Amino acid sequence: MAGVASSNRQRSKLAPYLMILPALAYLGVFYVVPFVSLFRTSLSTMGGSVYMPKLTFAWNFSNYGDALSLYKDQILRSFGYALSATVLCILLAFPLAYVIAFKAGRYKNLLLGLVILPFFVTFLIRTLAWKTILADDGWVVGGLGAIGLLPPDGRLLSTSWAVIGGLTYNWIIFMILPLYVSLEKIDARLLEASRDLYGTNRRMFGKVILPLAMPGVLAGSMLVFIPSVGDFINADYLGSTQTKMIGNVIQRQFLVVKDYPAAAALSFVLMAMILVGVLLYTRALGTEDLV
Amino acid sequence: MANEIDPRILAQSASRRRFIGGGAAAAAALVLGPSFLAACGKSDNTSGSASGPATPSDDGQPATGKLRISNWPLYMADGFVAAFQTATGLTVDYKEDFNDNEEWFAKNKEPLSRKQDIGADLVVPTQFLAARLNGLGWLNGISESRWTNKKNLRPDLLDAKADPGRKFSAPYMSGMVGLAYNRAATGRDITTIDDLWDPAYKGKVSLFTDMQDGLGMLLLSQGTSLDDLTIEGVQKAVDLVKEQKDKGQIRRFTGNDYADDLAAGNIVIAQAYSGDVVQLQKDNPDLRFVVPDSGGTTFVDTMVIPYTTQNQKAAEEWINFVYDRPNYAKLVAETQYVPVLSDMTDELNKIDPGLASNPLINPAKETLDKLKSWPALTDEQTQEFNKAYATVTGG
Numbered sequence: 001m002a003g004v005a006s007s008n009r010q011r012s013k014l015a016p017y018l019m020i021l022p023a024l025a026y027l028g029v030f031y032v033v034p035f036v037s038l039f040r041t042s043l044s045t046m047g048g049s050v051y052m053p054k055l056t057f058a059w060n061f062s063n064y065g066d067a068l069s070l071y072k073d074q075i076l077r078s079f080g081y082a083l084s085a086t087v088l089c090i091l092l093a094f095p096l097a098y099v100i101a102f103k104a105g106r107y108k109n110l111l112l113g114l115v116i117l118p119f120f121v122t123f124l125i126r127t128l129a130w131k132t133i134l135a136d137d138g139w140v141v142g143g144l145g146a147i148g149l150l151p152p153d154g155r156l157l158s159t160s161w162a163v164i165g166g167l168t169y170n171w172i173i174f175m176i177l178p179l180y181v182s183l184e185k186i187d188a189r190l191l192e193a194s195r196d197l198y199g200t201n202r203r204m205f206g207k208v209i210l211p212l213a214m215p216g217v218l219a220g221s222m223l224v225f226i227p228s229v230g231d232f233i234n235a236d237y238l239g240s241t242q243t244k245m246i247g248n249v250i251q252r253q254f255l256v257v258k259d260y261p262a263a264a265a266l267s268f269v270l271m272a273m274i275l276v277g278v279l280l281y282t283r284a285l286g287t288e289d290l291v
Numbered sequence: 292m293a294n295e296i297d298p299r300i301l302a303q304s305a306s307r308r309r310f311i312g313g314g315a316a317a318a319a320a321l322v323l324g325p326s327f328l329a330a331c332g333k334s335d336n337t338s339g340s341a342s343g344p345a346t347p348s349d350d351g352q353p354a355t356g357k358l359r360i361s362n363w364p365l366y367m368a369d370g371f372v373a374a375f376q377t378a379t380g381l382t383v384d385y386k387e388d389f390n391d392n393e394e395w396f397a398k399n400k401e402p403l404s405r406k407q408d409i410g411a412d413l414v415v416p417t418q419f420l421a422a423r424l425n426g427l428g429w430l431n432g433i434s435e436s437r438w439t440n441k442k443n444l445r446p447d448l449l450d451a452k453a454d455p456g457r458k459f460s461a462p463y464m465s466g467m468v469g470l471a472y473n474r475a476a477t478g479r480d481i482t483t484i485d486d487l488w489d490p491a492y493k494g495k496v497s498l499f500t501d502m503q504d505g506l507g508m509l510l511l512s513q514g515t516s517l518d519d520l521t522i523e524g525v526q527k528a529v530d531l532v533k534e535q536k537d538k539g540q541i542r543r544f545t546g547n548d549y550a551d552d553l554a555a556g557n558i559v560i561a562q563a564y565s566g567d568v569v570q571l572q573k574d575n576p577d578l579r580f581v582v583p584d585s586g587g588t589t590f591v592d593t594m595v596i597p598y599t600t601q602n603q604k605a606a607e608e609w610i611n612f613v614y615d616r617p618n619y620a621k622l623v624a625e626t627q628y629v630p631v632l633s634d635m636t637d638e639l640n641k642i643d644p645g646l647a648s649n650p651l652i653n654p655a656k657e658t659l660d661k662l663k664s665w666p667a668l669t670d671e672q673t674q675e676f677n678k679a680y681a682t683v684t685g686g
Contacts, residue, residue, distance in 0.1 A: 050670035051396070051427060052404055070682075137556035155494065157557055158542050240494070240543060241536045244685065252685035255397045256500075257678050 042264035055260065063265040071249050071266060078245040079273070081160070081235075082228035085167035089175040089224045090217060092168070097179035097216075098209075101186075112180070119173050127166055127237050134162055134238070158240035166234035174223035182216025183209070218285050226274055246270055344425055344459045346432035347603050354437075354604035359384045361411035363592070366464070368625035375612050381605050386411070391546065392420045392501075393677070403429045408599050413606040418591045419503065421460040422453045422667050430459045431596045437607035440614030443632045448591065453667045460593035461610045462631035464566070464622075467580075467654065467662060468504045469587040471553055471563030475577040483584050484512035487560055493540050495559040497552060498532065500544040502673075502680045503665050505532075505562060507588035517588070517663050525676045533683045544684040553578065564590075565651045566628035580651055582661045589664045591631065617641075627652060 040057050042064070048054035068075070100111045118126065133140055134157040141157075144150040156162055186209065194204045232247030239245075246266060253263035364387040372383050389395055395416065399409050404427075416424065424430050435441065444462065454460045472481045477492070487496050499505035506528045510517060513531070515524040535541050542558060543549070550567050552558040554575060568580040594613070596606045612618055620638035623630050624646055630639075630653075639647040647653050654662075668676070 050674045051400065051423065131551070131557075132555065135555040135557055155557075158494070237548075240539075241541050241684075242539065249685050252681050255391075256393045257681045257685075258393075258397060258674070259678065 038264050038267060041260050042268050044261050044264075046259070046261060051258075053258070053260070060261065063261045064269065067262055067265040067269055071246065074244055074246045074249050075269065075273070077243070078229050078247070078270075079277070081164050081167060081243075081245060082225050082231075084164045085171065085228045086175075086221050086225045088164070088168045089172045090221065093172055093175040093179050093220065094213075094217075097176050097183055101180055101183035115173060115176055123170060124233065126170065127233055130162070130166055130169070131157060131237055157238060158243075160239070160243050162238040163235050163243050163245075166238040167228045167231060170231075170234065171224040171228055174227075175220035178219040178223065179213060179216040182213045182219075186212045214285055218282065221281065222278060226278070229274055230270060344428070344430045344432040344598070346434050349434055349436065349604065352604075354379065354381060354602065354608045356602055356605060357382045357384060358602050358605035358609060359386070359410060359412045360609065361386050361389050361414045363387065363389050363415060366415070366592075366626055368621040371618070371621055374618070375609065378612065379605075379608055381608065383609075389415055392417050396420060396423070403427075403597065403599065406599055408601065409597060411597065412600040412602045413594055413596055413609060415463050415592050415594055418451070418453050418460065418462075418593055419665060419668065419673070421593045421595045423670065423673070424595060424597070425454070425459050426670070429598050431598050431600060431603060432458050433461055433596060433610060434603075434607050437604065438611050438614070440611050443614050443616055443619075443634075445631055445633045448631055451591070451664075454593075460595050461614070463592045463594050463613065464626055464628040465589060465591045465631050466628045467565040467582060467587055467589055467651070467658075468499070468507060469563060469565065469580055469582040470508075470560055471549075471568045471571070471578055471580050472560040473553065473556070473575070473577050474579050476556065476559040481560055481579070481581055484509060488535055488540055490540075492559055493538070494542050495557070496535075496541050497543045497545045497549045497558045497561040498541055498684075499549075499562045500546060500684045502677050503588065504564075504590065505544070505684070506676070506680060507663070507665065508562070508583055508586060511586035511588075511663060512583065514585075518666050520666075520668070520672065520676070522672075522675055522679065525679055529679050529683055532680075536683060564628075566626055569627035569649065569651045582658055584661070586661045586663055589629075589662045591664075623652065629654065 041055060043057060043060050044055040044063075045058045045060050046053040046055060096115070100108055100115075104111050132138065135141070136155050136157060141150060141155060144156075145152060145154065150156070190208055190212075191204060194208050199207065229245075230247045230250075232245055232251050235243050235245040235248050250263050250266050250270075253259050253266065358381050360383060362385070366387070367385065372385050375381070376383055395414075402409050403424075421430070438461070441457065441461075444457065448462045448465070449457055451457075470481055470487070474480070476495075481487075486492075506525065507517065509528040509531060510520070510524060513524075513527055515527065532541070543552065545552070545561070547564070547567065549558060549561040549563060550571055553561050553563070554571060563580060565580055568578060572578050594606075594610050596603060600606055613622065614632065616632060616635060616638045619630065619632050620635060620642055623635065623639060624642045627649075629651075636647040636653070639652070650658065
């Protein structure tokens, strides 16, 4: 009898590990192995034939130096664009998520549905649609020109604004949903309490709602910022020759130039910078848990 | 709104050298990249066979079974595949998944180097890629006994430097790389490369990302011959592009997607492929295509049989079917490119009397005189030139 109990106990100790095993194996195969492989590539030298190059691992740190010095503009631009898009997403998504969480009443599900609906359309088509909307001969440019907001030879498409706008538009759902979840979780009695304590609307927002929504802001920021930094579709279709992002450079290095060490080094620089950025941001917001 | 957007997007997603493929392929490469890179280092076991490909032994029996074709989008005529199936009794799995030469190569070189099936028995790369694949020993020869219509091929293409006598690559379509412009928007005729840099068109000009298609006419305009290219000559052209890019003159580097920008008025002068322009002119008669005075380039897309093919005989059967003049006329009528077969006038006129007289399908002698074709570059040259051009287009 005692033996059975102890083996049960052992089994229950093992159970959590068994349960995370599939996920760990998945991460190991599809994340750790490629990660190590990419890291080795980034420090390799290329030799042998041009089209079937031999990569030799050689602690070749100059790949990093070259990548940084050649493409620092694109790296800085990517961070600038992603940061702008993230801030825009917060500014646009917060009021919307707030309204859906607190004011929408029986329209809550309808509004949420409307938020999600555009994302049923594939990413590429949505981005291409903006090309049509912002076209030089389109009604948006014409209208803005007519009221003097755009100089006569001005344009919207193929500018930094179009790229940032595209990033904002394409990723905003990842800001709205976490914000909505955070706001929705707020206990309405806390708001009542703050009113009972003579809190003004502004103070209630600053002292109660915003701090409680912080996990949503943080999660949303990461979900928007990280894919935005590495994005290349928006810069490709909505941008110009002056708005290339680091994702465009990596794409061309991998697929056209086929300089794998340089492309791998750039990917790592990007990852490292994202990691540092995210850590600083998390610390600054002082949030321990993400949701 | 949706109704306004759809046709253009559909047209774009179907156009020949569309650039979307780049996005998807790059996404795939970024995801799969490390593993295929890891494999890169190990498998260097291919020996380049410059002597020419081997043709597998042929039992003389008719082809049977299934043929898998991978071709560029919008490069086929309605009913053509069905007609082939009826005529031969073969089943065809026709895919339009060949979007970009370099990207196709980047994606398929690993399986090919290990002699693994790439899911296609016949593919249609541009001549330079066909030559590269052959150099790596990855192509089968095309059997003359099954390719009896080979005699219909234009003599100038039969003797091409890249594949003398056409042992491994069967030309499919040929076309011109020149300039397309919107006459209503430019207000004047465009004739030279210098017209591209007219300040009046600032931010309204697009160039190709492809090294050969993008730099070819610029090299010619600088008096650089394509036949004995050096990196210095290429660098001079790249510097010109960089200067104009930094000035804001060049709006975009494009694949086939220049067509949308041209149609939408975002671009007024674009480097362009002749066949596209014939198709675009139907919607916008203001569009013109011109080979610059200093010269333009031609390209030839070719049908090749990878050495991993699972149906060599059927692939040869297909090539022979395409090389039948009445069949081929249907393809030209649809794709609007320059025929690779000789004496097509009669067959084209049977379909549409306007076809054969269209100067973009049947170019005049003075146009042909201005056209140069790229020589077979060495692997090192291609890599070096690609790299030089990518520093401008990629960043």
